[in-house]
Amino acid sequence: MKSPSLPAAPSWLIRIPEIFAGIVPEIIRRLDPPSCTKLGHEYWLLRPADPAALRRAELARFVRWNLPVQHSWPCGPRTMDGFVEKAAQALVRKFAVRQPQTLLIGLLHPGSRDSYYKQLASNLRGRTLQLFPPTAVAPHAAEAQDPNAPTLFCLLGKEGLFCGMQSPRHCNGFHPGGTRYISQNPAETISRAGAKLAEALHYLRLHRPPPPTHAHWLELGASPGGMTSELLARGYRVTAVDRVLLHPRLAHSPDLRFFCGDAATFRAEPDACYEAILSDMNGAARDAIAAVLRLATPLRPGGLVIFTLKTGGATTLPEIQRLFATVTALAATGGLRLFAQTHLTYNRHEFTLFFESAATSHSSPRSDTSSSSQPR
Ligand SMILES: C[S@@+](CC[C@H](N)C(=O)[O-])C[C@H]1O[C@@H](n2cnc3c(N)ncnc32)[C@H](O)[C@@H]1O
Incomplete structure (x- = not known):
């Protein structure tokens, strides 16, 4: 029909x-x-x-x-x-x-x-x-x-x-064939992931406006910092997390706080309220979404999650379908509603997923609010 x-x-x-x-x-x-x-x-x-x-x-x-x-x-x-x-x-x-x-x-x-x-x-x-x-x-x-x-x-x-x-x-795009092609100058670019985020933010406009300037982002899997530098260039405040240090060029950015360690051990600041979470962590998609969910409590109602779903060993259509089903089901249990998904020009074996927090208040108890976040 x-x-x-x-x-x-x-x-x-x-x-x-x-x-x-x-x-x-x-x-x-x-x-x-x-x-x-x-x-x-x-x-x-x-x-x-x-x-x-x-x-x-x-x-x-x-x-x-x-x-x-x-x-x-x-x-x-x-x-x-x-x-x-x-x-x-x-x-x-x-x-x-x-x-x-x-x-x-x-x-x-x-x-x-x-x-x-x-x-x-x-x-x-x-x-x-x-x-x-x-x-x-x-x-x-x-x-x-x-x-x-x-x-x-x-x-x-x-x-x-x-x-x-x-x-x-x-x-599924403002331009004939897809999103705007983002050209990168290798001499100025920290990593190609920066173009991936720039493209994702253009794509997002098909569905909702991007977060306002000065909005606070939590970024998981930030190193070396291509995406971080794109966020900072747009006037956002960023709390970035990675096991590996960021590029030294980002060291003195006043709007950046960096926690060097595993996302599983990061504790959000007690008064944190994130407008958006960005996850580009490699490794198993299931672990990555679990880390996002654990840290989604300080996400404001209606807040945005941009999640790179790495397909890992999944290569056939049914395998990729199962991976999506697992990740989106887990996200839904944590109150994250998938509203868009695409494969961007800069994506390789991965998709970019867009979720929105369905939470209506920040009143739920937080288990992750000690103050071990380390500014750099
Ligand atoms: C594809 S790279 C990220 C590139 C980055 N978004 C950029 O813009 O340059 C993936 C990163 O995820 C980090 N990562 C993976 N699992 C992690 C975890 N559990 N905790 C913290 N960082 C993690 C890795 O250390 C690696 O730096």
């Missing part, structure tokens, strides 16, 4: 990160399409037997981004005379009346060294916007979109042009 909230579309463009290449056949088998075409680097064009399956967690967590395709032009744009003008006229004819909040064009081969399609996408966007009625959001401000209002997303590559309208939230 088709979900009524899903736009009718004969086909869908889905993006599955390369890291899941080994389980793509199983994912596609479960979507049961009559046909399936690989496009670009990580895209598949298919007609799922039941499009609602794309939104079920067990498959949705592997699909970084999705789009109902309502207009496709499978052609060779490079050899096509007047491609930009013809494509722009078709987009206006089909979509202008539906008033998308903006028009965004991405690439089917985003990492390609060939800049031809990047330029073509920019020309097509420029020409289409000349013909379109004014849009509410400037194309260069993708994160200013209303996550729940429809956007006209287009993907372009040597295989042609594939377009559809859907909200960023239902697509």
Whole structure:
């Protein structure tokens, strides 16, 4: 049975990160399409037997981004005379009346060294916007979109042009293909995990605003400190915990307190009230979520938990499903409700999970409130 909230579309463009290449056949088998075409680097064009399956967690967590395709032009744009003008006229004819909040064009081969399609996408966007009625959001401000209002997303590559309208939230990203790519300068970066957090905070906006400036974060598994430095750069206060020291560059940050030791022995300050908890601990996911739960009492009601779920030895779809079930069930017993999950560009064998504290007060007794926290 088709979900009524899903736009009718004969086909869908889905993006599955390369890291899941080994389980793509199983994912596609479960979507049961009559046909399936690989496009670009990580895209598949298919007609799922039941499009609602794309939104079920067990498959949705592997699909970084999705789009109902309502207009496709499978052609060779490079050899096509007047491609930009013809494509722009078709987009206006089909979509202008539906008033998308903006028009965004991405690439089917985003990492390609060939800049031809990047330029073509920019020309097509420029020409289409000349013909379109004014849009509410400037194309260069993708994160200013209303996550729940429809956007006209287009993907372009040597295989042609594939377009559809859907909200960023239902697509699972503000940008065509996913979240904003965060480029890192190796000379300035403490660890690549910093980009993972920056990307997670962009992604979070699809669901809720990030914590306000000066909010207090508890960070578990902080060393060497890529994420810590991203939090501090955003004006947050951080209590960081790790068995290993942080990068010396962070040593004199006034908004940082550091506890060097195991998360299992860390005791929150007696008056602590965290706006958010961030966990990027490696090791068994079960132990990591247990540490988060033990320290979640000082999390304010509605507080945020960003949790990197390391998949460890789980590689098949059922194994990963079991791991998710275990972690989310444990989290639920501690009053943490999962509200979003995704695989980010900077995630490897791991997912980023977003929980919200369902607790309504801080009145529950704390067993972890001695003052052994050690400022550094
Ligand atoms: C992937 S690294 C974290 C990278 C870090 N988030 C960053 O931004 O640079 C994982 C870290 O978790 C820490 N860790 C794992 N288990 C821990 C535990 N039980 N208590 C404290 N730290 C732990 C490790 O020492 C390691 O530094």
